[in-house]
Amino acid sequence: MRKTIALATMVAILLLITACGNSGGGNASSGAQDGKTLRIAWWGSDARHEYTQKVIDLYKKQNPGVNIDIEYASFDDYWKKLAPQAAANQLPDIMQMDISYISQYAKNGQLEDLKPYIGSKIKLDDVSENVLSTGLIGGTQYGIPTGVNVLGYQYNPELLKKAGINEIPANWTWDDYKKMAMQAKAKGVYFDESMAADIFFNYFLRTKGHSLYNAEGTALGYEDDALFTEFFGTLAELIKEGAVPSQETLSQNKGILEESTVVKGTGIGTWQWSNQFVALQKVADRPMALAPMLGPDMEKGIYMQPSMYWSIASSSKSKDEAAKFIDFWVNNEEANKLIKGERGVPISAKIKESVTPDLTEAEKQVFDFVSEMEPKASPMSPPPPVGSAEVIATLADYVEQINFGQTTAAEAAPKFRADANAILSNNQP
Secondary structure (H helix, E strand, C coil), rough: CCHHHHHHHHHHHHHHHHCCCCHHHHHCCCCCCCCCCEEEECCHHHHHHHHHHHHHCCCHCCCCCCEEEEEEEEEHHHHHHHHHHHHHCCCCCCEEEEEEEEHHHHHHECCCCCHEEEEECCCCCCCHHHHHHHECCCCCCCCCEEECEEEEECCCCHHHCCCCCCCCCCCCCCHHHHHHHHHHHHHEEEECCCCCCHHHHHHHHHHHCCCECCCCCCCEEEEHHHHHHHHHHCCCCCCHHHCHHHHCHHHHHCCCCHHHHHHHHHHHHHEEEHHHHHHHHHHHHHCCCEEEECCCCCCHHCCCCEEEEEEECCCCCCCHHHHHHHHHHHCHHHHHHHHHCCCCCCEEEEEEEHHHHHHHHHHHHHHHHHHHEEEEEEEECCCCCCCCHHHHHHHHHHHHHHCCCCCCCHHHHHHHHHHHHHHHCCCCC
């Protein structure tokens, strides 16, 4: 009886979403049936919605007879809408996929294998294998990256000099970082705002030959708790010394750009993905620069991260047309002059070169930085496994306790490993 009620509720939600297609800004239709009608869904800001609509209009102009229905929303609402559509086997033909969800949808059999389309419908001859492989799960190509990003330190060069540091060394190390952070503190400014726990711990582990998750996604990718202690102990020590804002201050920020110490002029820089640079520079309204990640073995740690993917629903009746649209997105120059790398630096070398003259100075800095890092990068680890969201939340809880001084990194390390492995084990089929 409960299953019947649940199914009825799910269908009702789906019908409501379909009927209210304009809620959240997007239009929904009942799905493609004739091979010339596509449903495409994405999440993002109003600016993304506007240029994506222009790209779609351009595609329709160049492909008469094709109708495209759109659905878009904020990130959280997007996944709330997609879940009941997946349950009812009514997913859009083309979906924007996030790295944190692609494993789940792939393992549920809801995404199409795109390999048969590559080379015929989707031309990727000038795309790096390192980039393309980020869409592989278990050897199957479930996503084509919309663009790529890379981690780095984004900073205010003028404030760096005021702190008595002329430049970031080309091959800087963790010891250099700690020394410069203390130097900045002595001048009354923060060097950074600490590091996002899961992203940068994974980077640190990769420089040591490990990763946050094992290749099968069944457990963590390391066993030596000393790695956890070294990484989070170092970050906590900088907070304790006052070289980095307190955990209380970091918790209050919640990612609001205007609250960033870089924007306020009280901090030199921040650690984040390259695609976040343009927005930061715009709000900070002062010249900014990018520096590579710390070493040693930076090359082993960095990788090209897909900003997001385009995936095709396995239930789609218009797979050929959907693949053709993805090809248009990747390879059409006119379309990419509208996109301008907003979904990450284009994966096609030819397109990257063709749109460069139309970029702003900050956008050019990002393109140059990604181009500089791409040949140095190592292959990305497999996408996070099912259960990773819970693992990340658990990690964040432990890190807050460490930074608040409620426990130590050495005490938290084995507890986190046990909790994370239990979560991942419970999420296995």
